[in-house]
Amino acid sequence: xxxxxxxxLAAGAGGSVPPGWLQxxxxxxxxxxxxxxxxxxxxxxxxxxxxxxxxxxxxxxxxTAGGIIGxxxxxxxxxxxxxxxxxxxxxxxxxxxxxxxxxxxxxxxx
Numbered sequence: 001x002x003x004x005x006x007x008x009l010a011a012g013a014g015g016s017v018p019p020g021w022l023q024x025x026x027x028x029x030x031x032x033x034x035x036x037x038x039x040x041x042x043x044x045x046x047x048x049x050x051x052x053x054x055x056x057x058x059x060x061x062x063x064t065a066g067g068i069i070g071x072x073x074x075x076x077x078x079x080x081x082x083x084x085x086x087x088x089x090x091x092x093x094x095x096x097x098x099x100x101x102x103x104x105x106x107x108x109x110x
Contacts, residue, residue, distance in 0.1 A: 052099075052100060053094050053095065053097055055100075056072060056075055056080060056094065056097060056100065057072065057075060058072055058073065058074065058075060059071065059072060060072045060100050060101075061100070061101040061103075062080075062082065062097050062098075062099065062100055062101065063097075063098045063099045063100075063101060064082075064092055064096050064097055064098055065096045065097070065098045066096070067098075068082075068084055068090075068092075069084070069101070070082035070083055070084040070090070071083045073089060075094075078093060078094055078095075079091050079092065079093055079094060080092055080094055080097070
């Protein structure tokens with residue numbers, strides 16, 4: 001009498017079916033992992049960046065998202081006037097400010 005693998009598995013199951021919510025447990029686990037490893041840290045970084053941008057004031061050295069380094073001359077609600085060279089001023093949208101440099105930071109070309 002030979003038994004196939006399928007016969008052995010069917011006999012081992014005993015006809016009991018696990019509850020339906022148990023099938024969704026791996027999906028819930030994956031969502032939790034994505035939340036704690038990807039989504040939550042990204043939201044924290046974004047919140048920190050928005051706080052930093054809101055605190056920009058006159059005299060700060062900034063780096064724009066395009067890599068331009070300059071000194072803030074004037075701050076408005078949505079924009080800032082930045083001096084990028086002697087006598088050269090540009091207006092940048094505050095959302096494009098990438099970082100505020102530490103005081104006393106030496107420009108790259110000096």
